[in-house]
Amino acid sequence: xxxxxxxxxxxxxxxxxxxxxxxxxxxxxxxxxxxxxxxxxxxxxxxxxxxxxxxxxxxxxxxxxxxxxxxxxxxxxxxxxxxxxxxxxxxxxxxxxxxxxxxxxxxxxxxxxxxxxxxxxxxxxxxxxxxxxxxxxxxxxxxxxxxxxxxxxxxxxxxxxxxxxxxxxxxxxxxxxxxxxxxxxxxxxxxxxxxxxxxxxxxx
Amino acid sequence: xxxxxxxxxxxxxxxxxxxxxxxxxxxxxxxxxxxxxxxxxxxxxxxxxxxxxxxxxxxxxxxxxxxxxxxxxxxxxxxxxxxxxxxxxxxxxxxxxxxxxxxxxxxxxxxxxxxxxxxxxxxxxxxxxxxxxxxxxxxxxxxxxxxxxxxxxxxxxxxxxxxxxxxxxxxxxxxxxxxxxxxxxxxxxxxxxxxxxxxxxxxx
Amino acid sequence: xxxxxxxxxxxxxxxxxxxxxxxxxxxxxxxxxxxxxxxxxxxxxxxxxxxxxxxxxxxxxxxxxxxxxxxxxxxxxxxxxxxxxxxxxxxxxxxxxxxxxxxxxxxxxxxxxxxxxxxxxxxxxxxxxxxxxxxxxxxxxxxxxxxxxxxxxxxxxxxxxxxxxxxxxxxxxxxxxxxxxxxxxxxxxxxxxxxxxxxxxxxx
Amino acid sequence: xxxxxxxxxxxxxxxxxxxxxxxxxxxxxxxxxxxxxxxxxxxxxxxxxxxxxxxxxxxxxxxxxxxxxxxxxxxxxxxxxxxxxxxxxxxxxxxxxxxxxxxxxxxxxxxxxxxxxxxxxxxxxxxxxxxxxxxxxxxxxxxxxxxxxxxxxxxxxxxxxxxxxxxxxxxxxxxxxxxxxxxxxxxxxxxxxxxxxxxxxxxx
DNA sequence: GATGAATGAGCATTCATTCAT
DNA sequence: CATGAATGAATGCTCATTCAT
Numbered sequence: 018x019x020x021x022x023x024x025x026x027x028x029x030x031x032x033x034x035x036x037x038x039x040x041x042x043x044x045x046x047x048x049x050x051x052x053x054x055x056x057x058x059x060x061x062x063x064x065x066x067x068x069x070x071x072x073x074x075x076x077x078x079x080x081x082x083x084x085x086x087x088x089x090x091x092x093x094x095x096x097x098x099x100x101x102x103x104x105x106x107x108x109x110x111x112x113x114x115x116x117x118x119x120x121x122x123x124x125x126x127x128x129x130x131x132x133x134x135x136x137x138x139x140x141x142x143x144x145x146x147x148x149x150x151x152x153x154x155x156x157x158x159x160x161x162x163x164x165x166x167x168x169x170x171x172x173x174x175x176x177x178x179x180x181x182x183x184x185x186x187x188x189x190x191x192x193x194x195x196x197x198x199x200x201x202x203x204x205x206x207x208x209x210x211x212x213x214x215x216x217x218x219x220x221x
Numbered sequence: 222x223x224x225x226x227x228x229x230x231x232x233x234x235x236x237x238x239x240x241x242x243x244x245x246x247x248x249x250x251x252x253x254x255x256x257x258x259x260x261x262x263x264x265x266x267x268x269x270x271x272x273x274x275x276x277x278x279x280x281x282x283x284x285x286x287x288x289x290x291x292x293x294x295x296x297x298x299x300x301x302x303x304x305x306x307x308x309x310x311x312x313x314x315x316x317x318x319x320x321x322x323x324x325x326x327x328x329x330x331x332x333x334x335x336x337x338x339x340x341x342x343x344x345x346x347x348x349x350x351x352x353x354x355x356x357x358x359x360x361x362x363x364x365x366x367x368x369x370x371x372x373x374x375x376x377x378x379x380x381x382x383x384x385x386x387x388x389x390x391x392x393x394x395x396x397x398x399x400x401x402x403x404x405x406x407x408x409x410x411x412x413x414x415x416x417x418x419x420x421x422x423x424x425x
Numbered sequence: 426x427x428x429x430x431x432x433x434x435x436x437x438x439x440x441x442x443x444x445x446x447x448x449x450x451x452x453x454x455x456x457x458x459x460x461x462x463x464x465x466x467x468x469x470x471x472x473x474x475x476x477x478x479x480x481x482x483x484x485x486x487x488x489x490x491x492x493x494x495x496x497x498x499x500x501x502x503x504x505x506x507x508x509x510x511x512x513x514x515x516x517x518x519x520x521x522x523x524x525x526x527x528x529x530x531x532x533x534x535x536x537x538x539x540x541x542x543x544x545x546x547x548x549x550x551x552x553x554x555x556x557x558x559x560x561x562x563x564x565x566x567x568x569x570x571x572x573x574x575x576x577x578x579x580x581x582x583x584x585x586x587x588x589x590x591x592x593x594x595x596x597x598x599x600x601x602x603x604x605x606x607x608x609x610x611x612x613x614x615x616x617x618x619x620x621x622x623x624x625x626x627x628x629x
Numbered sequence: 630x631x632x633x634x635x636x637x638x639x640x641x642x643x644x645x646x647x648x649x650x651x652x653x654x655x656x657x658x659x660x661x662x663x664x665x666x667x668x669x670x671x672x673x674x675x676x677x678x679x680x681x682x683x684x685x686x687x688x689x690x691x692x693x694x695x696x697x698x699x700x701x702x703x704x705x706x707x708x709x710x711x712x713x714x715x716x717x718x719x720x721x722x723x724x725x726x727x728x729x730x731x732x733x734x735x736x737x738x739x740x741x742x743x744x745x746x747x748x749x750x751x752x753x754x755x756x757x758x759x760x761x762x763x764x765x766x767x768x769x770x771x772x773x774x775x776x777x778x779x780x781x782x783x784x785x786x787x788x789x790x791x792x793x794x795x796x797x798x799x800x801x802x803x804x805x806x807x808x809x810x811x812x813x814x815x816x817x818x819x820x821x822x823x824x825x826x827x828x829x830x831x832x833x
Numbered sequence: 834g835a836t837g838a839a840t841g842a843g844c845a846t847t848c849a850t851t852c853a854t
Numbered sequence: 855c856a857t858g859a860a861t862g863a864a865t866g867c868t869c870a871t872t873c874a875t
Contacts, residue, residue, distance in 0.1 A: 031834085047338060049253030052869060063836045064871080070834095074870065130336075134251065171410065174391070174400050179414045183386030187378070196378050206375060210383045210418035218417075235859080257845060267861050272846065274859085439838080455746065457661030461866060471840050476867065478838085540742075542659060579818065582810050586799045587822045594794030595786070604786050614783065618791045621830075622822035643855090664848060675857045676850080682855095686849065 032070050034060040036084075039077045044126040048078055048133040078133065079140035085124035086144070089117055090151045097158055103167030106158065107180060107215055108208035114184040115207065118192065119200045126192050129185060169217045180211045236274050238264040240288075243281045248330040252282055252337040282337065283344035289328035290348070293321055294355045301362055307371030310362065311384060311419055312412035318388040319411065322396065323404045330396050333389060373421045384415045440478050442468040444492075447485045452534040456486055456541040486541065487548035493532035494552070497525055498559045505566055511575035514566065515588060515623055516616035522592040523615065526600065527608045534600050537593060577625045588619045644682050646672040648696075651689045656738040660690055660745040690745065691752035697736035698756070701729055702763045709770055715779035718770065719792060719827055720820035726796040727819065730804065731812045738804050741797060781829045792823045 038059030042051040053067060053074055060067075071077045096113040100106035118125040137144065159176060162168040171179075184207055190196035242263030246255040257278055261268060275281045300317040304310035322329040341348065363380055366372040375383075388411055394400035446467030450459040461482055465472060479485045504521040508514035526533040545552065567584055570576040579587075592615055598604035650671030654663040665679060665686055672679075683689045708725040712718035730737040749756065771788060774780040783791075796819055802808035 047253065049251065053871085054869075064838095065836050065873085066834075068871070072871095172402065172406070174394070174402050175387075175407065175410050175414075178387045178391045178394070179411070182388070182390035183379075183382045186386035186389055187382045190378070190382075198376065198378050202376070203379065206379050207383065210379075213418045213422075214414035256843080258843095268846080268863095269848085269861050270859070273861095276846095278845070455661065457659065460864080462864090472842095472867075473840050473869085474838070477840095480867095482866070538744075580810065580814070582799070582802070582808050583795075583815065583818050583822075586795045586802075587819070590795035590798035591787075591790045592794070593798055595790045598786070598790070606784065606786050610784070611787065614787050615791070618787075618826035622825045626825075665850085666848075676859095677852085677857050678855075680850070684850095 031060075031062055031066060035062050035067055035070060035077065036081055038062075040081055040123050040127060043078060043081070043131060044123045048131050048136065073139075075135050075139040078136040079143075081124075081127060082136055083140050083143050083147070085121070085128045086147060088121070088124070089128065090147060092117060094151065094154055097155065103162040103165070104212055104216065106162065107168070107212045110180050111184050111208040111211050112204045114181060115188065115200055115204045118184075118188045122192060125188060129188060130192065166217055168215050171215070176215070179214050183207045183210060235264075235266055235270055239266050239271055239274060239281065240285055242266075244285050244327050244331060247282060247285070247335060248327045252335050252340065277343075279339050279343040282340040283347075285328075285331060286340055286344050287347050287351070289325070289332045290351060292325070292328070293332065294351060296321060298355065298358055301359065307366040307369070308416055308420065310366065311372070311416045314384050315388050315412040315415050316408045318385060319392065319404055319408045322388075322392045326396060329392060333392060334396065370421055372419050375419070380419070383418050387411045387414060439468075439470055439474060443470050443475055443478060443485065444489055446470075448489050448531050448535060451486060451489070451539060452531045456539050456544065481547075483543050483547040486544040487551075489532075489535060490544055491548050491551050491555070493529070493536045494555060496529070496532070497536065498555060500525060502559065502562055505563065511570040511573070512620055512624065514570065515576070515620050518588050519592050519616040519619050520612045522589060523596065523608055523612045526592075526596045530600060533596060537596060538600060574625055576623050579623070584623070587622050591615045591618060643672075643674055643678060647674050647679055647682060647689065648693060650674075652693055652735050652739060655690060655693070655743060656735045660743050660748065685751075687747050687751040690748040691755075693736075693739060694748055695752050695755050695759070697733070697740045698759060700733070700736070701740065702759060704729060706763065706766055709767065715774040715777070716824055716828065718774065719780070719824045722792050723796050723820040723823050724816045726793060727800065727812055727816045730796075730800045734804060737800060741800060742804065778829055780827050783827070788827070791826050795819045795822060 035056060039051070039056045041059055042055045046055070051074075053064060056062075056067060056077070057064060067077070071080070093110070093113055096109045097106055100109050118129075155177070156173060159168065159173070163170050168176075187196065187198070187203055187207065191198065191200075239260060243255070243260045245263055246259045250259070255278075257268065257271060260266075260271060260281070264271075271281070275284065297314070297317055300313045301310055304313050322333075359381070360377060363372065363377070367374050372380075391400065391402070391407055391411065395402065395404075443464060447459070447464045449467055450463045454463070459482075461472060461475060464470075464475060464485070468475075475485070479488070501518070501521055504517045505514055508517050526537075563585070564581060567576065567581070571578050576584075595604065595606070595611055595615065599606065599608075647668060651663070651668045653671055654667045658667070663686075665676065668674075668679060668689070669676060679689070683692070705722070705725055708721045709718055712721050730741075767789070768785060771780065771785070775782050780788075799808065799810070799815055799819065803810065803812075
């Protein structure tokens, strides 16, 4: 008599294992240089299994890419849209970005450090849709704040660049292990810097 | 095992031609994906010649990397050290970075977008030395300004990140052709943003 | 980067076919000068298949080397240990050596004529073990005969050299086709010579 | 005023240096695996210089081969032909062979361990002539001894093999560093063994 | 779903050799 | 005589992918 343990379906575990091993490899050695064999060794799967589930190396990467980006954007919008005012919104972006990077280091490495063109291309359709939606909502929020006079008018490209740029730069160094800094401190200071750079200044 | 046929035109610029072709390739297709053959076709050199001069694909890239970084850092320090005051120094960094990127687009693409680990490693010794010197001098300048009360005290890592981060982020998008913006405008606005974020604020 | 076309006949003897083709090549042209392509043509396998099974050219050779040596040593010990007395033991070694060479000409060529250092090194661990066991057992036999007064005492290194040396020298010439001689005759005469050189002589 | 030192011609030194470096390389790494570049590094010569003097890698080796063999054979015949009787002749061969090997270790390694077919072929004409002369004279000596009843009649191939085989086998092990033995002892014992194997035995 | 042997185009690199200076 | 840049065929090996079991 078998005990009543419910045997979980193999397949989802396999997929997960493969994705996780692949992420490790992409992030440690780089996508272009990672071989399917590396992924096999890391996941315990067989070649056949990998190709059964994903069909190609590109598509493994594409799946990881989309998954990570979706998670990042989802949280970003949630944080932004529940902000009470312009200042907490702007500061919140820095806080969110750095927090997400800290909590999803490998996904962040893959998303922000590597951008293998083949992969972006393989995920292009889905990416386009996601980005369109994401940037529209960020822009909507921004337009409201500018109209309300809380944020100074700026070409929209610069807005994103001013807020996220420092976070990204810091993230890159931090993720590469080239910079040891307290993330909480960075969240505060980069939020402060972003707000200082964007807020509407009345006086001189 | 039998040898070549006819020795080709002895060009004193073989090295240069190879470096330039390689840069083009690395930047268009990516380092990992560029083949020596691509470089051959681009430069008109023969395999043997490439290996005679550089010894490996890595070392071609390393040479390009060091060369580009040296040029960037040299100009950066020159701009910084001839600045009259803190404000023009800070604004000057944004101006310099974006200007250098615009004027050396391919070198910038290679330096800032691609960072193949093998290449960094191949150039590691030289890089370490260059970076040590560079950051010491930047830091020295910064210490003076902070001491003089012109710039607010900040962990040194954040300083660089706040000034260069937005420029880098914008550069990346611009170099990737994903953003069309007037560089002069960006120089002004990102300089403004950086200065707003760093200057010592007296009142609220 | 796109893959193969049609999977070829799944032969359980792929390994064997590769080993045999490789032996032919190594022996005809020399190990260093044999190309993987030669082995491919000789075996009908594909590059991938060869590397799937062996991993490197060296390891193909190492496997052949160990296999041949094992066979040689196994038979040698069997012959030695079933010899009735010292004389038949000593004569038997010459007989065995020359017989084995005649019956395994290509393996002998590989084992005794070529000794590519890379190959010995690739098989080093296994070889060391085999040789230790082999020489211990030969030495044990010899010690008994010397103690019994049938063979004159000699530094152990010289014993082997006196018995096998002439066989080896003859084998080399014979295998290289530089000497045409009746092996049976050589077995008798070299056995005779070895015995004459080793037996304990009573009178002057 | 220059001092009266006679400046020796450069060329012979260069040739020597190249030959010596080549011998080292051939012997340490193997002929097939030695590159012209190895020889350059070892000799301080330039590619051009090597090709000026020798014309090809093969011909460097051929020259070394012939030179070594000539020296070996010359001494061998001298020793043989000044022997007073059969016994001292036979013993003398072992003594000479082992002595030459000890005194010309690298040349011996090249001559006896490596026999790259290309090299033998490149020197074929000269070799044929040398060997013909050498073996004729050895045979002549032998015929005399057999006719005089001092040495038992044997197929001529076996004669050489019985005398030189043990020396060769020992030399190989000794040259490879696999055997540490006193050469004087070996000379005596292998000479003894050879004589025991060849002398005409009167009684049973 | 899983497995792993088989495939072969493609790649980085080596190396003997030539020849203009 | 010496030098070393240039040549390019050849080589060992990798790797994404297929497919019979």
